[in-house]
Amino acid sequence: MRMGFGTAGAVMALMAGTVPALAQTPAASAVANPAQWPALRMKLQRDPKVEARVDALLAKMSIEDKVGQLLQVDIASIEPRDLETYKLGSILNGGNSAPNNDERAPAPEWLKLFDAFYDASVKRTDGRPVVPVIWGTDAVHGANNIVGATLFPHNIGLGAMRDPALIRRIGAATAAETAATGIDWSFAPTVAVVQDDRWGRTYESYSEDPAIVASYAAEMVEGIQGTIGKDFMKPGHVISSVKHFLGDGGTGGRDQGDARVPEAVLRDVHAAGYMTALPAGALTVMPSFSSWNGEKMTGNKSLLTGVLKERWGFQGFTIGDWNAHGQVTGCTNEDCAPAINAGLDMFMYSGPGWKQLYANTLREAKDGTIPAARLDDAVRRILRVKVLAGTFEAGRPSSRPLSGKFNLLGAPEHRAIARAAVRESLVLLKNNGSVLPVKAGANILVAGRAADDIGVQSGGWSITWQGTDVTNKDFPNGESIWSGIRKAATAGGGTATLAPDGSFTKKPDVAIVVFGETPYAEFTGDRPTLEYSPEDKGDLAMLKRLKAAGVPTVAVFLSGRPLWVNPELNAADAFVAAFLPGTEGGGVADVLVAGKDGRPAHDFRGKLSFSWPKRLDQYVLNRRDPGYDPLFPIGYGLTYAANTPLAQLDETKPKVTAGDQNALFVRGRIAAGARFNSGGPLAQTRTDRNAQEDSLRLVWNGKGSGEAAIEQAMPIDVTRESNGQLSLIVDYRVTAAPTAPVTLGMADTAKTATVPLNGALVKGDWTTIAVPLRCFADQGLKMGTIVKPFVLTTAGTLGIDVSAVRIGSAPAGPVTCGVK
Structure with missing residues (x-):
């Protein structure tokens, strides 16, 4: 210019x-x-x-x-x-x-x-x-x-x-x-x-x-x-x-x-x-x-x-x-x-x-x-x-x-505009064997955790800030992708069955698997790499099971950004980037499912507005950058009339050094650069919640003060998270009620700030507590130099299992600075 x-x-x-x-x-x-x-x-x-x-x-x-x-x-x-x-x-x-x-x-x-x-x-x-x-x-x-x-x-x-x-x-x-x-x-x-x-x-x-x-x-x-x-x-x-x-x-x-x-x-x-x-x-x-x-x-x-x-x-x-x-x-x-x-x-x-x-x-x-x-x-x-x-x-x-x-909220004319936007935004990345459009009269299996979840397809900033803790009931004028497919299949003389886990008794003619990122907004949405779901490969496993069973499979991928999904692309016969379509999930079926005349109501017209990565470490991948080498360039998008088969993709993952300081302890793993340390009359072992030894079991014997803490090798800066309404969130289960005051805290290089916890420690099933970071910042803690982002202390007896510690958006509802 x-x-x-x-x-x-x-x-x-x-x-x-x-x-x-x-x-x-x-x-x-x-x-x-x-x-x-x-x-x-x-x-x-x-x-x-x-x-x-x-x-x-x-x-x-x-x-x-x-x-x-x-x-x-x-x-x-x-x-x-x-x-x-x-x-x-x-x-x-x-x-x-x-x-x-x-x-x-x-x-x-x-x-x-x-x-x-x-x-x-x-x-x-x-x-x-x-x-x-x-x-x-x-x-x-x-x-x-x-x-x-x-x-x-x-x-x-x-x-x-x-x-x-x-x-x-x-x-x-x-x-x-x-x-x-x-x-x-x-x-x-x-x-x-x-x-x-x-x-x-x-x-x-x-x-x-x-x-x-x-x-x-x-x-x-x-x-x-x-x-x-x-x-x-x-x-x-x-x-x-x-x-x-x-x-x-x-x-x-x-x-x-x-x-x-x-x-x-x-x-x-x-x-x-x-x-x-x-x-x-x-x-x-x-x-x-x-x-x-x-x-x-x-x-x-x-x-x-x-x-x-x-x-x-x-x-x-x-x-x-x-x-x-x-x-x-x-x-x-x-x-x-x-x-x-x-x-x-x-x-x-x-x-x-x-x-x-x-x-x-x-x-x-x-x-x-x-x-x-x-x-x-x-x-x-x-x-x-x-x-x-x-x-x-x-x-x-x-x-x-x-x-x-x-x-006017959810008015038919507005929903029609939204549905048109869904149709036009779908990008077809793969259609080997012309699996799409799904033929009229087909027996369709609709699978995937996101298939009947309007919250997931809508993403962040949907009723709640992060788009979490919502159900389909929170979108009374919306339609899930599953619901749209079911209606389209019936109109075309076929059938559709919902099975989120991908199971079936009678082999379907085709499977449509809807999966992708769970909702997020700023802070919690930042990622260390572009690999899709590095900690949970359940979606990939489902695609592979269907492929092994000889079921033609269509992947509908929901995401807020282009992600490295080479394994998922390989495991699917067709792959549609649907991004975050909002409440009009029926717009997906308008393009994917053929009517009685054998043709879908609409062809694909979406073209990538972001370059799609070939490797998980291609964070900066823009057309004008030197060495531009995407899997799919900006502007890419197949149509039914113009379909180029996609060859098998390289699934090699380069080693990258990356971490997410907001995920402090998740799925049995401590975040990079940190350790879980316990001191005093406290026993620390492992226990199971969703997987073998994915949780910590902490037991205080009451013979003095004991502290369980996540300690950082180098201080972390959570100033922005503190300013942005985020909370220290702990998933836990009480196995033995406390006999003395219990505090949950954070520590900087000089001091510790705590909130009371006793009122939340009732023996029972797994639950969650969220304490706003401002509760610690308001006590003068320096949020830019946090060395212990989680400190649990008591001098009495206590038994508690901890399955996750993270910094994120609190669940819907009021949050307080601890529970006395």
């Missing part, structure tokens, strides 16, 4: 493939040169009437009012009545936050809670301006927090469609379902250009190719917000937020990592989506948790102010990510003037200390640490967006045109 040319030229360069190869050498500077970035032609220009209204509001606001607008607080940390005193700019529901702490709260409860927050925000008797609060939510593949909503394929699948027009329709449907609950702001779209597929958020990226991302970003923004000059921010549309600015896809496969790339790569690759989304009128931008060349994006003035606001002319406001400001140099979660001064306009905060953040920011605004001009600029931007979005006229959430129309 030549410096200085406009949006059209930038996109043309992307489409033409002229973006330079992705040099991965570190660059010394984290200071951008805005003059080297293209100037964008924004459709949204300043309206004098809007500006005059904003200026009039600003002139009447107190400094307390202004500072309040800079805060967005998670609903788990604030009560509606707080907004009677603190006139905050926004609230949000974080990944695990919901009305009444119930992630399955029905839609009316969401609307009821927003009414309560809104009513408190507009209650004033002092004559100063009333500025209504707005509510932000992560509607990243539909209104995915709401039971009954339509969940569309995740972005990686949408990228395989190559259908920008359908993207716009998906954005509009998502906005309508979000608006039905009164919520007026969606943190979407994600326009990351992922370059290392180990990252747990790869599925939130449309593609490794910046041209594909650029072709989608504006369409999604206009679907969510409407089109400037036509239906922009009209009823049924909501505010969008383009994220995560900038370079989040280049952090080496690690969430909240560091993109060590030259400025040209940051501009020409990672900024591609912004160059179309911002001209389309995106009203907010979310700076990334991640860094660029060592500096946190949330504090990078050269990019937030120099490029985004001054060079590009962005008129909306920037909203921080989840407590991300606390990671900026010189900041804490409760005090961060440097982020505001760098160009952050609104903090996103979760935790009990939001009043401290308000007080510190107010103090800094009064003493000039935050200059008056910068404060006014931030508030002006927030007010401008609220005026443009119609916030002041919209009234109480429940009074808005689409509010309460809960029949």
